Amino acid sequence: MKNQALLLDADAIRRALMRIAHEIVERNHGVANMTLVGIRRRGVPLAHRIAANIGTIEGEVPPVGVLDIGLYRDDWEQRPFSNVDATSLAPNRINGQVVVLVDDVLFTGRTIRAAMDAVSDFGRPKAIQLAVLIDRGHRELPIRADYVGKNVPTARAERVYVKVQEVDGMDQAYLERDGKGEDA
Amino acid sequence: MKDLLTLEHLSAQDIEELLDLSENLGEIVDRPIKKLPTLRGKAVVNLFFEPSTRTRNSFELAAKYLSADVINVQPSGSSVEKGETLWDTADNLVQMGIDAAIIRHKVSGVPQQLAQMVSIPIINAGDGMHEHPTQGLLDMLTLRQAKGRIDGLRVAIVGDILHSRVARSDIWALRALGADVVLIGPPSLMPDSFRQLSHVTVTTDLKEGLQGVDAIQVLRLQKERQTGGDIPSLWEYRARWGVTAHSLQWAKPDAIIMHPGPQNRGVEIDSDILDSSRSWVGRQVRNGLAVRMAVLFRLLGGAHNE
Known part of the structure; x- marks a missing residue:
């Protein structure tokens, strides 16, 4: 038996992504020279939704790039082999641009470290910012998010799951911990 | 792996x-x-x-x-x-x-x-x-990009099948992925063993073999592996098995051309075909x-x- 606690339902996710869109526009004084970069997998649909929200606010939808950080991991030698998805980033969308990385959950920060390395291989951004739906703490690197849907204090062993319509058929974020008395 | x-x-x-x-x-x-x-x-x-x-x-x-x-x-x-x-x-x-x-x-x-x-x-x-094997894989990738799939394709491999490791890797991969293979070449350069394989057709006749194919892999005539007597002459090889504007008419109108390289232009394939929009050799x-x-x-x- 596993304990699950709901963190965000579909409406809460929708509101969080709209607020993040507002914050991005406000902080950058518009959307000029801005690119959103979704981190595979669930960061990608979230980036598209934030971009669409920015479009309704500003009348201009910023471009969205896609990044798979599999080739930049620092731990692949400790993991079973896993395939790498396609990355699509145009250098002219990186050089001199404000790049907003988008991911579902911020945890140790290692994914974001890898993503920043990857982005730098495509060009020299003016700035890199980070938007996440959930920040669950336990950073292992000096990395923080600029835009956060929800801060969630967690124990290290707990797991945070984000489900999105485009991948999972529903919008939901929840926390899972192993139930007491469960067989090991 | x-x-x-x-x-x-x-x-x-x-x-x-x-x-x-x-x-x-x-x-x-x-x-x-x-x-x-x-x-x-x-x-x-x-x-x-x-x-x-x-x-x-x-x-x-x-x-x-x-x-x-x-x-x-x-x-x-x-x-x-x-x-x-x-x-x-x-x-x-x-x-x-x-x-x-x-x-x-x-x-x-x-x-x-x-x-x-x-x-x-x-x-x-x-x-x-x-x-x-990596040549076979890159050929499959090129085919998939050109045709959107491999399953159900009809693919011709033309030339010196006998000495060709490229042909062998292609044949295994094409069969595994659901394509039909047509092997075309001089009888002296066609191993008998391939005649028994399912989804493989063997012919010495280029016109017959190219009917209805979606892609043509043209093999290099490996002069260094010809021990003598396998082909009458380069001229005759070109006349009977060369892929030219003329012989290309027998394939499907949208058939693509592939070649593992290096090419003998004017022998197994003509320059104008190699440089045409139907050629995927650069992509290979x-x-x-x-x-x-x-x-x-x-x-x-x-x-x-x-």
Whole structure:
């Protein structure tokens, strides 16, 4: 038996992504020279939704790039082999641009470290910012998010799951911990 | 997966996963900085006991784009020339910390034997008349990009089938992925064993063979492997099996042209066909790099490499 606690339902996710869109526009004084970069997998649909929200606010939808950080991991030698998805980033969308990385959950920060390395291989951004739906703490690197849907204090062993319509058929974020008395 | 030795012994799923990975790594060639940290600290050796320009360079660049270090061992000027066996050469390289070996050899089966003797991954870059698996993979990737699928395609392979390791790797992969294969060539260069295979048609007649095909893989006439008497003359070979504007009419109107290279222009294929919009030979070369990056990453990436 596993304990699950709901963190965000579909409406809460929708509101969080709209607020993040507002914050991005406000902080950058518009959307000029801005690119959103979704981190595979669930960061990608979230980036598209934030971009669409920015479009309704500003009348201009910023471009969205896609990044798979599999080739930049620092731990692949400790993991079973896993395939790498396609990355699509145009250098002219990186050089001199404000790049907003988008991911579902911020945890140790290692994914974001890898993503920043990857982005730098495509060009020299003016700035890199980070938007996440959930920040669950336990950073292992000096990395923080600029835009956060929800801060969630967690124990290290707990797991945070984000489900999105485009991948999972529903919008939901929840926390899972192993139930007491469960067989090991 | 420890080694890549043949396509004959890979499942359709294994092949498709390698093609997907290759497709996803293909964009690296277009990056302003073609240097990913993925295989940093890994060392691979190119052991080429047969001449090769394209394949060796392609493997070397693939390894370098992923930050692996590469050394090249060729028989001339090395201890091989002094009589050292391949096994001793390989063992010495392993002792020096090499993480993977890419081998081309004129004798079929040498990469398999090497793979049994050493624990590091072995990649077959062409062994005798046996297989050339990365060529087979890049051909499949090119076909998939051109036609959107491989299942249900009809693919002709034209030329010296007998001596061709490319043909063999292509045949195994095409059959695994659900294509029908038509082998066309001079009777003296057509092994009988292929006549028994399902989904394989064998013919000596170019016109008959090209009917309804979606793609034509034109093989190089391997002058160095002709022991004499197999073909009457280059002129007659061109007249009967050369892919020209005339013979291309027999294939489907949207049939694509592939060639593993290097090409003998004006012998097995005409220049105007090779340079036409139906030719995918440039894409084959490009895909070769993607496939080799994928294979290196597949064999060297991940802790539990089963």
